[in-house]
Amino acid sequence: MAVKLCRCSVYRVSALCVCMSLWLSLAARSAYISKVYEYKPAPGQFVNLMPACADGDAEESMRLKAEALLSSPDSGTITLGGWGGYVIFGFDHPVVNIQGEYDLRILGNAFYADKNDPSKGGSSEPGVVWVSRDDNLNGKPDDTWYELAGSEYERSVHGYQLTYFRTPSDHKRTPKPAEDLVDTTYILWRDQNGKRGYITQNRYHLQDYYPKWLTDDRLVFAGTLLPDNAVPYAEEGKTKYMMGIYAFGYADNHPNDNEGSKLNLDWAVTQRGEPARLDRIDFVKVQTGVNQQCGWIGETSTEVSGAIDLHPQATPSDAGEFQVSGFKSQKKILIDGHLYIMHGDEIYDILGNRITNIYIQ
Ligand SMILES: [Ca+2]
Ligand SMILES: [Ca+2]
Numbered sequence: 001m002a003v004k005l006c007r008c009s010v011y012r013v014s015a016l017c018v019c020m021s022l023w024l025s026l027a028a029r030s031a032y033i034s035k036v037y038e039y040k041p042a043p044g045q046f047v048n049l050m051p052a053c054a055d056g057d058a059e060e061s062m063r064l065k066a067e068a069l070l071s072s073p074d075s076g077t078i079t080l081g082g083w084g085g086y087v088i089f090g091f092d093h094p095v096v097n098i099q100g101e102y103d104l105r106i107l108g109n110a111f112y113a114d115k116n117d118p119s120k121g122g123s124s125e126p127g128v129v130w131v132s133r134d135d136n137l138n139g140k141p142d143d144t145w146y147e148l149a150g151s152e153y154e155r156s157v158h159g160y161q162l163t164y165f166r167t168p169s170d171h172k173r174t175p176k177p178a179e180d181l182v183d184t185t186y187i188l189w190r191d192q193n194g195k196r197g198y199i200t201q202n203r204y205h206l207q208d209y210y211p212k213w214l215t216d217d218r219l220v221f222a223g224t225l226l227p228d229n230a231v232p233y234a235e236e237g238k239t240k241y242m243m244g245i246y247a248f249g250y251a252d253n254h255p256n257d258n259e260g261s262k263l264n265l266d267w268a269v270t271q272r273g274e275p276a277r278l279d280r281i282d283f284v285k286v287q288t289g290v291n292q293q294c295g296w297i298g299e300t301s302t303e304v305s306g307a308i309d310l311h312p313q314a315t316p317s318d319a320g321e322f323q324v325s326g327f328k329s330q331k332k333i334l335i336d337g338h339l340y341i342m343h344g345d346e347i348y349d350i351l352g353n354r355i356t357n358i359y360i361q
């Protein structure tokens, strides 16, 4: 009798444990960033300050500092520096793409000049957002990246590449005091077309702008170049800059409490610009998108202060059915448990492939 009771208790305890662990696995999901995989800013006026680089810091310690600043709301902000600088982060679970709904919000420090009117611009330093799925299941962001096609996708340069060069020790400064610049030829960059320019140094930020913890004397970045968004204007005898707000699809572009800071994974596209139709993603990469200097305001550099999964409890089964792009009418049918789409008399699978060996009587 005693043995029977004991067995019964063991079963009950183990069943309880299973229930508890299932419940915990859902409850433990955080809506906020849990891990920074890589932090590699391009040179910029807040580099080595946000986060602060101390003597002895290296890539791993700077990654951990970025992770500490991003892994809870309001804990801090990191700079990505000039064009191409990036951060790669993820959550403690895959972010599900619910069709037709926003999935992710990326936090930055953008604001409107007139809080009720984004058409008047403000401080927008748009960062291009890339997403990726851990297709090879190794837990590392070494899989295919898909760009979120924001409002400027058609006007962007895709496959852009740029190299920054560490300032040589015998460098001679070329100041421009009228614009508060202590060096207009501070950090040289050259793109793949041979075009060149400089990250300038302004008198408000005099620390090293080149990431001090990186040992390479040149930094190569590749990605998407957004069109410039700054318009200079004169006010009170000074040149100021109106930073235009792009409509949708970028980080550090709209204020954090605005709908414009929300992103939809439905916007992910392949390298050929076709819909990627991702049901979920594991990794997010945010990359400074414009290559622009604004006088005494300095280079345009995306900031990131966190990210939020807008539906952390969702599972891939919540993702819904994916539309086949280009078809106006979409009649969905189930055949042997599989979803197909009827377009006129023709049948397509959910990836848009025409099916010719199914007949409906
Ligand atoms: Ca979605
Ligand atoms: Ca992987």
Ligand SMILES: [Ca+2]
Binding pocket: 079, 125, 300, 301, 302, 303
């Ligand atoms: Ca900035």
Ligand SMILES: [Ca+2]
Binding pocket: 108, 109, 110, 123, 124, 125, 252, 301, 302, 303
């Ligand atoms: Ca900013």
